[in-house]
Amino acid sequence: MKNLALFTYKYRKFVLAFWTVLVLFFGFFALKLPSVLNGSGFEYEGSYQEVQNIMQSDFDIPATSMILLFEKDKEAADNDFTAYMNDTLSNVEKVKDTHVYRPPSSIKDNRSYAVLSFDGTDDKRAENIKEIRSKLSDTKLFSVGLTGGSVIAEDMNQASQDDLVRAELIGIPIAIIVLLLAFRGVIAALIPLVTGFVSVIIAMGLLYFTGQKIDLSIFVLNTAPMIGLALGIDFALLFVNRFREELGPAPIKDATIKTVLTSGRAIIFSGFCVLLGLVGMLFIQVGIFQAVALGGVAVVFTSVLAAITFLPALLSVLGPHINKWTILRTKEKQMSGWHKFAGFVMKRPVIMAVLAIALLITGAIPVAHMKLAIPEANALPTSYESRTTFEKYEATFAEKDITTVPLIAKATEDMTEAGALENLEDLILTLKKDPLVSDVESIFSATEMTAEQLTGALHVPEMKAQLEPAFEQLTNGQQAILQVSLRADGSSDKAKDWVREWENKQTALDVKVGGQPKFQQEIFDEIYNKIWYSLAFILISTYIVLFFAFRSVLIPLKAILMNVISLSCTFGIVVWLFQGGHLGSVPSDIALMIPIFAFSIVFGLSMDYEVFLISRIYEIYQETGDNDKATLQGLISTSKIITSAAAIMIVITGAFAFTGIVPVQQMGVTVALAIFIDATIVRMVLVPSLMKLLGDLNWWSPLRKRKIVRQNG
Template structure:
């Protein structure tokens, strides 16, 4: 580390020039990152994906579907309403939409299939089927939106469907990002000014944070050309990159300014890299591992966020250890120029007095802190997790309004639709196959959760297996059955549609599809539809989350064990981090599911607990490293645990509080955004850091340090070493 500091000083101009070239080059591509973001990321290999592919390849089901929703005006007649829908269908067919495969409408229209079920209670919809993936529908959506601007002059018409919702999520995420930056960055600058007192010192962490984010976004653009990146990636990377980049730089600049009071610029840079740099590496490694743990979960959003998060952590560490020392070497004592606030001494602060109070009554204070944390956990038992859907969008988006009306009217909120592909040994129209399929359809219909089964038997007027086999042997009868047989069979595969009388989000629906998937009555069943999608996502997370936790907890313990040469300190840190995170989850449930503080009542996005745990566990460890390393440094000098704890708190409290405040400001700014999962993530991280910086750092840490005394530093003989342990960043 000493050599790295020497290199940073000696080649300062070259390092700054190299970084400038890298950032300028990557910034060009960073601006293009939103253009390669597609979907919400809840994609994985499994039966659901296989069924979708089979539906397209074997049964001609469209890859993407758009819905035009029409609402009947009470001032217009039924004939006028029908004429408006017919006119709209003809306009859609005439505007040259790419890969448009078919149109289905409730009334007769030129070239469209007619289905009267597409009209109900004053609402009607037209289905537009495309042979394009949802992520490639952007041009078609833009063309339709332009056409709708004219059609809306004649009646109520709205566009919705998965491709539109995904595009709107991307748009809303970019708008949210701009809003959060406008709120968070100015407040972060104020916090930095309060910490440093000068514009130059305060501006450096912001520069490092922005550079880390821009560089990461540029790199991720190239990943986006090779793989699908979730629309949620943009906000997570910016949120995490700004928070980490600013935090690391804040702590480094603070140590440099302290050393500059006692040494020349070169020596101050060298010592800062040895001390702050080592702590930044340990802290960054904890965050990096927390994010890497998500790679166990084979769902795209977890892999994508892990990739983006690890990349931004690496850039934050690299910029803090190379670019920042070079900039400080160039600035030297000018880092203290443009001072607008008078610096106050760190010793004798309110934090020191409070720590002294805590250490006088460690048992009482620790008990009070634990009661608060445990009470905050109570709402966790009511947590409802759900894969983000249309309700992720702000309530004023047309695609959400239209889809919710369509869902309420045509789908029902307490029914779940799914598809089954039944695979028989022989062709589906063979007598043996028909007999097995008929038996299967009867078993399905008898299931208490099943409300309806659509099969070749139900759509042919209730004919049995033998009757259909006989009819197929008669050319005249076979011609009458052909539309149904051709639509629902393909070689040895038969398509069944099942309606469950239970919400598609309900655990019962997940249990049902899990129990029916596989071999039944000699027929191999492949199940698709939202209940299957839901079941596979939940099962994958439940199966892999244990591995994530094991890696995070195990790696954190080993890193802190090596950093502090203590058996007890890493264990305390893990327990306190876990308690504060569980308290955070309870408060999130309380705020979002109950709709407090003006929040729209909503279930918790499925990935939120895992994201918050993976990200914040590392960040909390980050502050533990910064604080304990300085306490350890003093303890090795004095041998007095209580004195080391008090002095370490006095020296670090201001800067750690500033770092936490910046993290809270940057992430908490996303509370004022519109995309619900991003709002929940921002609020969750901000709450976790607030709890860590107050209850944990101000109460539990000093009281536990007091209670355990010299045992804090105990380690087996093979692990001990003389002199300093991990050195401080302050």
């Protein structure tokens, strides 16, 4: 660390020039990041995806379909409505790689629909959607809307970009005010903001190149800047504050070196804790967790690197000028409010600790009722046509609590052979006996023949010719496709249990299950099966890092337990807010990824304050050997800066609560709330209480080579 500090001081202008080049280079590609983001991120390499691929390649069923929903005024004539639909569909058919299918259904509740399929490559889908929309036009009596999975995903991408701008417009001005209040000077206040932007710009540029190689979820566009800005500003806040403290009595060079050795060291350990939390998500092989983990790793890496190289170089160039343009001057008090509060807590450690823990446990109670769901169209704001159109389509044409599940049955011989047809018929009879199955569409229902009748008919040339279209549509070589209707909602536990059971059921044919229930089941199972590995990795690795940072057995354990309790309280309040529909929110299930994101991200972020605070206490304890004095002085010296850092993180992440995408709202509220609880109840009450109660035991370690001697008696 000392060599690094000397290098950044000696070559400070070169270091700043190097970072300037990095910002300009990666900034160009950062602007292009939205173009490489695709989909919600809920992709998983399992049976669902395999069935989708088979349906597309072997049965010519498009992997992605869109829906055109037509609506007429109740006074309009049906003939005119039909003419309007035909004209619209004729225009849409002119769009390249687009095919139109209009189901043979009558007008229902003044609505009708058509299905569109797209044969082009994925990178052309956005252009395809844009061109289709350009062909649509409403009249006084008729209207048309476009929806479907790919349309909703494209709108999610656009909404994410809009939300990012909105959150920045809300969060950054307030963050500037907090920084001005913390530093009371314009120059000092702007440095953390500049550092945060430098970190985020470079990280987003790196993610652009990553997105060329692997699929990245559109949620990266929100989570990466959220983490990067909050973390970059936090690190800079700590660093600048320590530099200003050291600058008073020491020359610029010595102040820079001392700041890197103390705050720089704390930032590295802190960043490593955040990094471990994000890496823990990589155990879960679902696209969105992989993407957010990679995005988070990129911003943490650039934030730490900027804090220990860019910042010392910039501060050593500024020197005393960092205190220029002071706008608020205050008289130093002999005893600050923080001093009084810390003293009050440490005089009553048992009572304060019990009260804090009771409060946290009370807040955690609603966690038991948490309902998790994969975000769908309702995650979009109601202002988006794709959401409202989808809801209208479902309300009018979708059968309530009926889900269609495609099954691919594979035989050891061609599906035109007698043995294969008999086994397929047996499979269908077994399916129909299942109480959850309402209907099965197959080659038998399409031809209205049994296996025996089909076998006989295939030996008659005239009848074989008549049956060929049905066989071409519903069979392919050794494979046959079945459409099974279930009496259950696609996201219900009943449907998920059914597809899981049938995937593992032994039959004469090899059966692969697809459809929405399979998609949901595989995602949920992957998370529930792997989350324990993720948690174990985060908890154990964090303990090891903190153990070597503070040479203590109890401090890392205490930090981890406090984080788990405070996060449980956070989740409980989030459930109360969103599921309960309190404080003006619309009742909604918690997005499936929120608890995992929050735990992985917040666990590391909240360790920032633990590392900042304990590093200062440890530094003083090494000098004095007095645990109570070290705790009190550590709290007094860091309380203001930790509170300011927490306030900025709350503002930056909490600003996303005012965005339109529901999961992003939930994420913003969860992170902001977790940081608030951590910086108040945990850091201001629990930490000093437990530090007081445990005394010198806080610092016990079998690896400690020498005992710290008290200097004052």
